[in-house]
Amino acid sequence: MATIKEYLTTDHRKCDELFAAMEDAATQSLENAKEAYKAFVADTERHFQMEERVMFLEFENKTGMTEGPTAMMRHEHAQMRSLMQQMGEALEAGNKDKFFGLAETLMILMQQHNMKEEQMLYSMAQQHLSAESDRIVDMMESMIVE
C-alpha cells in the first residue's frame, strides 16, 4: 500500500491533470469547460478534505501542533477555495480573460502549496504517523466528501 506521502503526492498530480484538462477545454469554449471545471473542483475539494478531516487531524493529535504547519495549509486551502469559486463565477459570466487570469493565479498558488506539502509536511507526517500509515490512507480513500 502507498504511504501517506506517496498517496497524497500522487493525488496532487491527479488534480494537476484535471486542471490542465479544464484549461484545455476552456481554450475551446467556456461552455465546454464547465464539466471539466466541476471535475477539477470536486477532486481538489476531496483532496483538501482528505487532509483537513483525516491526515491533518491525525498529525495534530500525534504532535500536538495545531497552530503550526497544518494551520498554514488550511489557510492556503481557503485561499484556493476562494479562487476556485471566483473561477466558477467567471465561467458563468462567460468572462474568458478573468477565468484564465484566476486559473494562472490558482496554478502558482497551488504549486507553491504542493511543494511545501510534498517537501516538508508529508515527510514530517510520514515520519510521525508511519505506524498508522495504512489505516490513515484507508480512511482517506474511503472518506465521503461533505
Add this chain to the structure above:
Amino acid sequence: MNFNGLSIDQAPPISAPLRFFLTAPIFGIITGFLLLLSDPAALSNRFSLESIVSVHAITIGFLGFVMLGALTQMLPVLAGVKIPRVKEVTTLSHMLLVVGLLCMIAGLYFQNSVFALFALVGLGGGFLIMIGAISIAIMQVKNFTATVRGMGVSLFFAFFTVLMGLFLLYSYMYEDFSTYHTIIANTHSVWGVFGFGGVLIIGVSFQVLPMFYVAPKFKRFCKKRVIWLIVAGLLLWLALNAFAEPLSVFAKFWIALFFWAFATTVWKKLNARRRPISDVTVWYWRSASIFLTLGTFVWIFDEWFSSEHIVITAIFIGGGFVLSIMVGMLYKIVPFLVWFHLNAMGYMSIPTMNEMINKKLATAQFVLFIVSLLGFVCAFFMPFVLPLFAVTFILSMALLEYNIVTAALVYVKTKKTKPDFDMSAFSS
C-alpha cells in the same frame, strides 16, 4: 525538519525579492547605453575594458540581482528554510551591490582607482553577505531534494566566481596581472555562467517545469546525477586549464554536452506539457532552449577557430539562455508576489496575475529582446549595426521595467486605497 516556509510570518517581506527584481532591468538599460557608447571593434575582443564593463553590467546587474532575489523567495518554499534577518541582509547587500557595480562601471570606464576600490568593497561585501546568509539557511535544510542540491552547488560556484572576480578587478585596478590571469578569467566566466547560473536554472527547473506546466517529471538519473556530472566537468575544466591546457577541450565538451542535453530536455518537456497555455514565459523557456543549443555548439566548434567567436557564444549562452529564463521568470514571479502578499493581508478584489501586466506590451518586450540578441550576433560581423540593436535592447529593458513596475504598483495602490477587506474566505 522545520516549518519556517510553512508560515506566512516567515515568508520574506515583499520588498526583499522585489528590490532586486526592480533594479535588474535598470542595469539592463545601462548595459544598452554602454554598448551604444562603446567602440564596436573593441567589443569583439573579450578582454577589452569596454567588453568587461558591458558584460558585468548585465551579468551582475541583471542575472546576479535576479538570482539573488529569486533565492530569497524560493528558499522558504522549496527548502523550508529562511534567510536569517532577511530584511536587513537584503537591504544592505542590495545597496552595496548597486553602489559597487556602478563604481565598477565608472572605475573601469574612466580608469579611476578610487571608484574601483569602492567597487571592490561594494561588490565583495554585497555578494559575500548574501552568499553567507543563504549558505546559513541551506545548512539548516534537512530534506535535500535535487532542487535544493542545485541551489547549494550553485552557491559554491557563486562564491568562487565572486572571489576570482574580485581578484581580477584588483588586477585591472592596479594593472598588476598575474601569470594565471587568463586561467582565472576563463574559470571565472565559465564557473559564473555554467556553475552559478546554469546549475541554479537546472535545479529549479526540476520543480518548475513539471509543476507549473504539468509537464512530465524529470528522470531519476537527471535529478540524481546531472548536477554532479556538471560539477565534475567544471572542476575538470579548472584542472585541465591549469595543468594540461591542450586537453581542456575535453572538459569543454563534457560541460557543453550536458547543457545541450538540458536544452533538448526542456524543449521536449514543453512539447509534452499538459497545460495548453502558451504565454510569454513559455516563449522565453523556448528561446532559452534554442539559444543554449546554439551557444554550446558555437562554443565547441569555435575550438577550431582559436575561440575567435567567443563573443557569439557569450551572447547565445549569457543573453539567450540565462537572461531569457530570468526575464521570463520575472513575468510570473512579480505579479504572483503582489497577489500573494495582498491576499495574505485579506484583500480580495485584487487584479488577477494576467490583469497586472499588459499582454501586448509583454509580447512587444519579448520581440524586441530577441531581435536585439540576433542583432548583436550580426554586429559581430558588421559592427556598424551595433548602435541600432543597442537601442532595441534599451527599449526592451525599459519596457520590461515598465511591465513589472506596473505590477508592483498594484501592490502600492491597493495598500493605499484599501478597496475592501473581506475575511470571509478564512472563516471556514
